[in-house]
Amino acid sequence: MEDKKTLVIGASTNRGRYSNIAINRLRSHDVPTVAIGLRGGEVSGVQIETEKVPFQDIGTVTLYIGPARQPQYYDYIISLKPQRVIFNPGTENPEFYKLLKENGIESEVACTLILLATDQY
Template sequence: MIIGATPDPSRYAYLAAQMLTSYGHEIVPLSIKTGTVSGVEILDLRQRPAVEGVDTVTLYIGPQRQPEWYDYILSLKPKRIIFNPGTENEEFEKMAEAQAVEATEACTLVLLRSRQY
């Protein structure tokens, strides 16, 4: 799941969607923006869509915008949340870890390229 997904090819969230898809990972892009990325419709984050079986949430929204999504993201019961550069958030990381969700400060693109994803 990509939170902060975008159809803008100049953004890292777009590159992450492209790379995740090329590495064979299914993506669920969510954002307040509309459009498609990697051939997948971006779901409206404000609707808090029900998504089953979330393995990883990769964040592309800054820490100042994350609090309103804490409960929603944690309700998805992901195995891990990747806090990409610029999204690091100690408060949210602690909340995730308290619910047995791995909180990783890393770059999704680097993790994929180095086969650590």
């Protein structure tokens, strides 16, 4: 999994946001990271894109957007063929779990920050 990139969806330049903290922690763990957010910007050298860029070699997608905003990303995330999608606290979505499973993608209800802190990422 080390050579696989992580895509952070819901990225923010606001240092108080969990998505921002996650990007910083991913980078400090040398995890290749790309990001999409409502507004562009940069966090720890990671450019936040505002469009659904067709990234290659995404191993993990970590979500920081609530269930109401996720449907617009369903097809996009599935098209990236990640190995797993992490649903951080507040992003849980049984409808999306089912779609991911049907497409052979693992869904994990977890906290990216805790997974990194406990070497389970």
